[in-house]
Amino acid sequence: MAGPTEDYQDILVSNDIKHQEEDTTGKNKSLEKLAGVGGEESQSAAAERDMAPPAGSSIHRSGSRPQLDLSKAEIQGNFEERDPTILLPNQSDDISHLALDIGGSLIKLVYFSRHEDQWNDDKRKKTVKQRLGISNGNRRSYPVLGGRLHFVKFETHKINECLDFIYSKQLHHGGMDSLNWGSGSPSRDNAVIKATGGGAYKFTDLFRERLGVSLDKEDEMDCLVAGANFLLKAIRHEAFTHMEGQKEFVQIDPNDLFPYLLVNIGSGVSMIKVDGDGKFERVSGTNVGGGTYWGLGRLLTKCKSFDELLELSQRGDNRTIDMLVGDIYGGMDYSKIGLSASTIASSFGKTISENKELKDYRPEDISLSLLRMISYNIGQISYLNALRFGLKRIFFGGFFIRGHAYTMDTISFAVQFWSKGEAQAMFLRHEGFLGALGAFMSYEKHGLDDLMVHQLVERFPMGAPYSGGKIHGPPLADLNAKISWMEKFVRKGNEITAPVPMAKPGTTGLGGFEVPSSKGGILRSDASALNVGVLHLVPNLEVFPLLADPKMYEPNTVDLSDHGELEYWFTVLLEHLPDLVDKAVASEGGTDDAKRRGDAFARAFSAHLARLMEEPAAYGKLGLANLLELREECLREFQFVDAYRSIKQRENEASLAVLPDLLMELDNMSEETRLLTLIEGVLAANIFDWGSRACVDLYHKGTIIEIYRMSRNKMQRPWRVDDFDAFKERMLGSGGKKPRPHKRALLFVDNSGADIVLGMLPLARELLRRGTEVVLVANSLPALNDITAMELPDIVAEAAKHCNILRGAAEAGGLIVDAMTNSLDGSKESSPSVPLMVVENGCGSPCIDLRQVSSELAAAAKDADLIILEGMGRALHTNFNARFKGDALKLAMVKNQRLAEKLIKGKIYDCVCRYEPASTS
Numbered sequence: 001m002a003g004p005t006e007d008y009q010d011i012l013v014s015n016d017i018k019h020q021e022e023d024t025t026g027k028n029k030s031l032e033k034l035a036g037v038g039g040e041e042s043q044s045a046a047a048e049r050d051m052a053p054p055a056g057s058s059i060h061r062s063g064s065r066p067q068l069d070l071s072k073a074e075i076q077g078n079f080e081e082r083d084p085t086i087l088l089p090n091q092s093d094d095i096s097h098l099a100l101d102i103g104g105s106l107i108k109l110v111y112f113s114r115h116e117d118q119w120n121d122d123k124r125k126k127t128v129k130q131r132l133g134i135s136n137g138n139r140r141s142y143p144v145l146g147g148r149l150h151f152v153k154f155e156t157h158k159i160n161e162c163l164d165f166i167y168s169k170q171l172h173h174g175g176m177d178s179l180n181w182g183s184g185s186p187s188r189d190n191a192v193i194k195a196t197g198g199g200a201y202k203f204t205d206l207f208r209e210r211l212g213v214s215l216d217k218e219d220e221m222d223c224l225v226a227g228a229n230f231l232l233k234a235i236r237h238e239a240f241t242h243m244e245g246q247k248e249f250v251q252i253d254p255n256d257l258f259p260y261l262l263v264n265i266g267s268g269v270s271m272i273k274v275d276g277d278g279k280f281e282r283v284s285g286t287n288v289g290g291g292t293y294w295g296l297g298r299l300l301t302k303c304k305s306f307d308e309l310l311e312l313s314q315r316g317d318n319r320t321i322d323m324l325v326g327d328i329y330g331g332m333d334y335s336k337i338g339l340s341a342s343t344i345a346s347s348f349g350k351t352i353s354e355n356k357e358l359k360d361y362r363p364e365d366i367s368l369s370l371l372r373m374i375s376y377n378i379g380q381i382s383y384l385n386a387l388r389f390g391l392k393r394i395f396f397g398g399f400f401i402r403g404h405a406y407t408m409d410t411i412s413f414a415v416q417f418w419s420k421g422e423a424q425a426m427f428l429r430h431e432g433f434l435g436a437l438g439a440f441m442s443y444e445k446h447g448l449d450d451l452m453v454h455q456l457v458e459r460f461p462m463g464a465p466y467s468g469g470k471i472h473g474p475p476l477a478d479l480n481a482k483i484s485w486m487e488k489f490v491r492k493g494n495e496i497t498a499p500v501p502m503a504k505p506g507t508t509g510l511g512g513f514e515v516p517s518s519k520g521g522i523l524r525s526d527a528s529a530l531n532v533g534v535l536h537l538v539p540n541l542e543v544f545p546l547l548a549d550p551k552m553y554e555p556n557t558v559d560l561s562d563h564g565e566l567e568y569w570f571t572v573l574l575e576h577l578p579d580l581v582d583k584a585v586a587s588e589g590g591t592d593d594a595k596r597r598g599d600a601f602a603r604a605f606s607a608h609l610a611r612l613m614e615e616p617a618a619y620g621k622l623g624l625a626n627l628l629e630l631r632e633e634c635l636r637e638f639q640f641v642d643a644y645r646s647i648k649q650r651e652n653e654a655s656l657a658v659l660p661d662l663l664m665e666l667d668n669m670s671e672e673t674r675l676l677t678l679i680e681g682v683l684a685a686n687i688f689d690w691g692s693r694a695c696v697d698l699y700h701k702g703t704i705i706e707i708y709r710m711s712r713n714k715m716q717r718p719w720r721v722d723d724f725d726a727f728k729e730r731m732l733g734s735g736g737k738k739p740r741p742h743k744r745a746l747l748f749v750d751n752s753g754a755d756i757v758l759g760m761l762p763l764a765r766e767l768l769r770r771g772t773e774v775v776l777v778a779n780s781l782p783a784l785n786d787i788t789a790m791e792l793p794d795i796v797a798e799a800a801k802h803c804n805i806l807r808g809a810a811e812a813g814g815l816i817v818d819a820m821t822n823s824l825d826g827s828k829e830s831s832p833s834v835p836l837m838v839v840e841n842g843c844g845s846p847c848i849d850l851r852q853v854s855s856e857l858a859a860a861a862k863d864a865d866l867i868i869l870e871g872m873g874r875a876l877h878t879n880f881n882a883r884f885k886g887d888a889l890k891l892a893m894v895k896n897q898r899l900a901e902k903l904i905k906g907k908i909y910d911c912v913c914r915y916e917p918a919s920t921s
């Protein structure tokens with residue numbers, strides 16, 4: 001078992017892995033066997049769910065490597081020991097806080113690993129903060145800390161595994177109280193851990209003896225309600241309906257949540273009418289619940305595990321066990337009272353009339369009959385209680401549901417049938433964790449109570465697609481252990497569950513219900529079936545203030561719930577993988593270590609894809625933007641900081657070299673020609689996209705400048721979507737009337753090289769020249785060859801060497817500090833320029849979800865009246881249909897044939913110039 005020593009060592013090891021200088025190209029040989037790797041022997045769900053990289057200190061939504069504070073480090077205990085415990089009193093990262101729900105069947109753990117919400121000291125950030133008037137002050141008297149919430153469960157009869165897990169991760173030192181929260185060091189003595197469920201009483205002594213902690217008991221119902229309210233308010237796609245095999249996420253308006261009926265199906269069942277936060281009444285319950293299914297099922301089928309029992313049901317046919325209406329009515333419906341022949345008249349009713357023993361029945365059929373009996377019964381009682389209180393919405397939680405399609409379908413069917421469609425059954429993704437979350441919320445000053453949807457980002461670390469198993473060894477806290485874990489899976493050669501086609505759903509309409517419709521064969525093992533990721537808390541994310549209707553906003557243009565669409569993009573991403581791994585490995589020096597990481601990344605990402613092919617909603621609502629972001633996250637998980645670093649640098653240099661000529665050319669044009677040339681330039685330069693297969697093939701055919709010229713020469717109006725004339729009129733006016741210039745423009749920039757240098761910067765310059773302030777909005781973290789906010793100031797400074805307008809504006813925006821001793825025209829400009837600024841967008845993806853942007857972007861948006869979105873990721877895959885409060889220009893070259901056909905009925909390399917004046921709605 002792992003002790004505290006390993007815990008600290010793990011941190012040290014992961015911090016030890018340094019970036020390597022890049023000079024060699026490591027070819028990756030083992031990519032053939034990528035898709036679909038998995039394994040039976042694995043770390044537990046618990047360990048897997050903990051394999052996300054520690055979140056960074058910056059504002060972005062992703063992880064970066066941990067920063068260790070080694071000051072006042074001290075060896076504890078015996079110096080002679082091989083692995084002495086090292087105490088880091090000032091280390092505030094990754095301190096965990098734990099809450100428990102110890103139920104009759106399962107123990108649920110929610111723990112929080114914390115990360116200080118530091119503001120980076122980088123110069124750009126400081127000036128941006130000053131210019132945009134962003135303060136560090138918090139609304140509350142104690143800080144909301146960045147960090148991550150983890151969800152883990154154990155079977156109650158294996159409580160020792162749970163205790164080992166808590167010990168190995170030292171979670172028992174993290175129980176917090178109002179004193180140590182935020183102090184940076186958890187109290188090591190007399191820790192008190194919040195716990196709910198009967199086991200909080202039953203196992204008090206065991207926790208004291210084994211871990212030296214006291215359990216602070218919280219009321220179970222209080223916790224269930226607090227957990228459900230938190231989830232329904234704070235997680236965007238927490239609730240979903242499940243009917244006839246179809247899962248649909250429901251967007252709950254937090255202001256219109258109450259009242260509802262909460263039905264928690266654990267070992268037993270509680271039905272709670274919820275009227276508000278802390279306002280509820282347990283109105284009913286039933287003793288026929290999850291424990292009944294598992295207990296009776298075990299006796300009747302000899303199954304060894306709950307999952308085995310549930311899996312059996314998927315191959316069952318209940319007609320051999322249940323007495324159906326048709327059995328009584330000679331095969332006919334009893335339509336007068338709305339019952340079809342296949343409706344169950346009496347669960348297990350057939351077993352009385354036949355001269356058979358238990359052994360004569362198939363365990364599969366028994367399991368299915370039992371599952372139907374219990375699920376249907378719970379659905380029916382729930383409906384009756386909803387009816388009693390006039391409640392329309394019923395949320396079902398508890399681990400009996402276990403994300404199992406047929407269970408949910410049966411419950412939904414019962415609710416719908418008896419309510420004649422009036423009431424709706426909804427399920428929760430964190431189904432079994434309501435109580436544990438509620439216990440966590442009961443800590444004073446946890447800082448989570450008024451967290452909002454936009455401050456939470458759910459991530460699925462590499463272990464998410466894999467099967468679970470026993471816990472052995474210490475948790476996988478360092479990268480090396482992670483990689484070995486991936487390698488072990490491949491050696492074992494166990495295939496991840498192959499995609500299972502959905503069978504046609506079927507009910508008979510009149511209250512009958514055919515055999516299981518939604519999934520055949522194998523049930524996913526417990527770990528991956530949890531379908532919950534790690535919740536990252538990022539306090540300084542905000543909703544983009546210029547969205548015309550944030551409630552209606554949907555970032556994704558391409559909906560991957562369409563299977564054909566999912567299959568297409570899955571293939572595109574998989575085909576791109578070998579090239580991406582090559583780039584990533586080269587970017588880290590092509591070392592053996594980088595190659596191992598590259599392999600592990602490829603396996604992890606392919607496994608995610610295979611998992612999502614099998615169950616597109618496994619990680620919540622899925623759009624193309626999520627897949628593209630998952631790829632970047634996965635790279636970061638294996639510590640590939642910037643796979644396209646050298647390509648970006650090369651392209652930036654080549655483009656900066658021709659910028660002066662371009663600027664001169666532009667300056668010799670009339671206003672009108674110049675504006676058109678500038679837009680053409682943006683569209684043409686958007687061809688430099690290392691995420692597009694077609695474009696990467698192109699790059700082999702010429703130099704950057706040759707391709708840029710070719711692309712520009714091919715620009716021919718009308719473009720496939722061409723609102724240029726409307727944009728020009730807004731900019732230049734018509735009939736001799738000069739319009740008022742925009743006050744501030746936000747330019748969401750895309751790729752490095754020509755795209756930013758020869759496309760967007762000259763456009764920015766034109767706006768500046770016309771008196772419009774310009775804010776360049778760039779990624780917080782690298783994604784493909786996209787330019788980042790960190791990289792932009794240097795590029796601007798370089799460009800400013802050749803241009804007074806850029807220089808003056810960059811100085812005014814604090815991007816460069818008096819960079820030029822001699823200005824180009826020999827004299828300092830007398831009037832102060834309008835400023836050019838750079839803000840980070842809060843993302844590390846080629847797409848942007850405007851519901852979760854950095855607070856500096858949100859601040860910059862306040863005075864903006866023009867939004868320019870550039871590139872396929874930001875303007876097409878996402879935000880193509882977004883409406884804004886300011887004027888919006890969406891510019892992109894479509895570098896994918898299928899997207900061109902589907903979105904604009906065009907072909908590859910067609911261009912989009914969509915202009916939409918401010919939405920007044």
Ligand SMILES: Nc1ncnc2c1ncn2[C@@H]1O[C@H](COP(=O)(O)OP(=O)(O)O)[C@@H](O)[C@H]1O
Nearest residue numbers: 103104105106266267290291294306398399400
């Ligand atoms: N791996 C599992 N082992 C045992 N029961 C499970 C498992 N997965 C799901 N279940 C079901 O979940 C029920 C327990 O749900 P839960 O919400 O944890 O309630 P409790 O708090 O009573 O333990 C069990 O009775 C069983 O029906």
Ligand SMILES: CC(C)(COP(=O)(O)O)[C@@H](O)C(=O)NCCC(=O)O
Nearest residue numbers: 689691692693846871872873874896
């Ligand atoms: C990842 C991208 C959105 C980046 O495009 P960009 O935003 O740089 O214009 C795009 O390259 C893409 O959709 N690529 C996959 C499709 C393909 O290879 O055709």
Ligand SMILES: [Mn+2]
Nearest residue numbers: 750751786846
């Ligand atoms: Mn891009």
